[in-house]
Amino acid sequence: MxxxxxxxxxxxxxxxxxxxxxxxxxxxxxxxxxxxxxxxxxxxxxxxxxxxxxxxxxxxxxxxxxxxxxxxxxxxxxxxxxxxxxxxxxxxxxxxxxxxxxxxxxxxxxxxxxxxxxxxxxxxxxxxxxxxxxxxxxxxxxxxxxxxxxxxxxxxxxxxxxxxxxxxxxxxxxxxxxxANIKSDRTLHNINNLLKAKDFSTCKLLFCGVDWFRKGGDTALNVAKALNQMGLPTELQVVGCEPPHEVPDFVKVYGFVSKKTEEGRKQLDQLFSEAHFLILPSRAECFGVVFAEAASFGLPSVSSNTGGIPTVNQDGKTGQTFSLEDPPEAYARYIKSLMDSPQQYHQLALSAFETFSQSFTxxxxxxxxxxxxxxxx
CATH class of the missing domain: 3.40.50.2000 (Glycogen Phosphorylase B;)
Structure with missing residues (x-):
C-alpha cells in the first residue's frame, strides 16, 4: 500500500x-x-x-x-x-x-x-x-x-x-x-530487575513536561511537599522545563533533555528507571505520550483525569487519576499508601508494563x- x-x-x-x-x-x-x-x-x-x-x-x-x-x-x-x-x-x-x-x-x-x-x-x-x-x-x-x-x-x-x-x-x-516515543525493548525480566533495585526509603517523583503551568508543575511540587510533611522523604525531579520561581532543596531541575542525543536518551532512561511515580497533574492534556513511556519502564503514573489522559493512564492498571478539584494531599495519600506497601506497588508496576505491552507500543x-x-x- x-x-x-x-x-x-x-x-x-x-x-x-x-x-x-x-x-x-x-x-x-x-x-x-x-x-x-x-x-x-x-x-x-x-x-x-x-x-x-x-x-x-x-x-x-x-x-x-x-x-x-x-x-x-x-x-x-x-x-x-x-x-x-x-x-x-x-x-x-x-x-x-x-x-x-x-x-x-x-x-x-x-x-x-x-x-x-x-x-x-x-x-x-x-x-x-x-x-x-x-x-x-x-x-x-x-x-x-x-x-x-x-x-x-x-x-x-x-x-x-x-x-x-x-x-x-x-x-x-x-x-x-x-x-511511547522512546525506544523500548525491555522485557518482563528487565522490569523485575528495575523493581528490585528501587529504594523505598525515599520517594522519587518524576515530573516530565515542557509547560510547567499546564502540566501542573505547581501541584506536583505541593504533592512532594505534602509527602515530606507526612514523614516520607520525597524528591521531585523536573524534566523538560524550568520552574518559574525558586524551588525547595527537595526539587532537582534537569531542564530540557533531548531525545536526539545518546546522552539525552541515557539520562531519560535512568530517570524513568529510578523514579517511583510519574506525576503529571495536567490542567489540559489531549493524550500524554509520556504516560505510555512511563509504563514501558513499569513506572506507575499519578495524574489528573482531564482530556485524553484516562485512555492512557488507566486507574488501577497503570496508576491513578484524580479530578482537577482534588487537593495535593489526595495524590500524596495514594502515593504514600503504595510506598508503604512495596508488594502492592510491584503489582501495579507490573500491571503498567503489561498494559503498555498490550496497548501502547x-x-x-x-x-x-x-x-x-x-x-x-
Whole structure:
C-alpha cells in the first residue's frame, strides 16, 4: 500500500509535535506500507492575514494563521501539486490542517489527538481566540471530517468530541492510542530487575513536561511537599522545563533533555528507571505520550483525569487519576499508601508494563492501523 504522508512540518524531526509525526510515519512503514512524505509546507501569509493578526492583537484576541482559509488553501495547493507525482493508494495525515481543503479523489485518513472544538478555551494557546478564527477553525475541522474516510483519534475524549461537536458519521470515527516515543525493548525480566533495585526509603517523583503551568508543575511540587510533611522523604525531579520561581532543596531541575542525543536518551532512561511515580497533574492534556513511556519502564503514573489522559493512564492498571478539584494531599495519600506497601506497588508496576505491552507500543498500533487502512484502500 502506497501512502502519501502529509504534514505541515518535516516529519523526520523527532522534536516536531513531541516526535509523534516521526513515530506515526515509522508506524505506517512497520505495517508494511510504502510511505512518501509530503511536508515542510510553506505558510504563506498575505497583507490581509497580517493586518488581521495585528488588528485582533489590539483587541486582546488571537487570530490563528493556521486556521485562515487562504493559508489552508495554499497548503492544499502545495500538497495537490506533489500528489500528482506520487499517485498514492491513500492520503494519511497526523492532523486535519493540511488536508481540510484538499481537492482529491484519493481516500483520506487522519490520526490525531484532538479536534479544534476540543481545544478552544481548553489549552492556553487556544484561549482568547477571535470569533473569526473560531468560525474558520470549526469550518476547517468539519471539512476535514467530511472528506476523511477514517477519522482516527488517540483517545475516547477526542473521538467523543468529534461526534458531539461535528456532523460526522460515528462509524468512521475510531480510537487508536499512540505508542511511547522512546525506544523500548525491555522485557518482563528487565522490569523485575528495575523493581528490585528501587529504594523505598525515599520517594522519587518524576515530573516530565515542557509547560510547567499546564502540566501542573505547581501541584506536583505541593504533592512532594505534602509527602515530606507526612514523614516520607520525597524528591521531585523536573524534566523538560524550568520552574518559574525558586524551588525547595527537595526539587532537582534537569531542564530540557533531548531525545536526539545518546546522552539525552541515557539520562531519560535512568530517570524513568529510578523514579517511583510519574506525576503529571495536567490542567489540559489531549493524550500524554509520556504516560505510555512511563509504563514501558513499569513506572506507575499519578495524574489528573482531564482530556485524553484516562485512555492512557488507566486507574488501577497503570496508576491513578484524580479530578482537577482534588487537593495535593489526595495524590500524596495514594502515593504514600503504595510506598508503604512495596508488594502492592510491584503489582501495579507490573500491571503498567503489561498494559503498555498490550496497548501502547507502536508495533501493536501498526497492526491495528493496517487493519483499519485495508478497509478504505
Amino acid at each position: 502506497k501512502i502519501a504522508y502529509v504534514t505541515t512540518y518535516d516529519s523526520s524531526d523527532i522534536h516536531a509535535w513531541s516526535g509523534l509525526g516521526r513515530h506515526i510515519r515509522d508506524c505506517l512503514e512497520e505495517a508494511g506500507c510504502s510511505v512518501v512524505g509530503i511536508g515542510g509546507l510553506q505558510q504563506l501569509p498575505n497583507k490581509l492575514t497580517t493586518f488581521k493578526q495585528r488588528f485582533y492583537r489590539k483587541l486582546s484576541r488571537q487570530y490563528l494563521l493556521n486556521r485562515d482559509p487562504s493559508i489552508l488553501q495554499a497548503y492544499a495547493r502545495q500538497v495537490e501539486k506533489q500528489l500528482q507525482h506520487i499517485q498514492p493508494d491513500l492520503i494519511f495525515s497526523p492532523g486535519t490542517i493540511p488536508i481540510a481543503y484538499l481537492k482529491t479523489n484519493f481516500p483520506i485518513v487522519f490520526w490525531t489527538d484532538s479536534t479544534f472544538a476540543g481545544m478552544v478555551n481548553y489549552y492556553p494557546s487556544f484561549s482568547g481566540l477571535c470569533q473569526e478564527t473560531i468560525r474558520a477553525g470549526n469550518r476547517m475541522e468539519q471539512q476535514a471530517l467530511s472528506k476523511a474516510h477514517l477519522a482516527i483519534y488517540a483517545s475516547q475524549w477526542a473521538a467523543q468530541t468529534a461526534v458531539a461537536q461535528y456532523k460526522v458519521d460515528p462509524q468512521k470515527v475510531k480510537v487508536l492510542p499512540f505508542g 507502536w508495533s501493536v498500533a501498526s497492526q491495528k492501523m493496517l487493519s483499519l487502512l485495508q478497509t478504505v484502500a
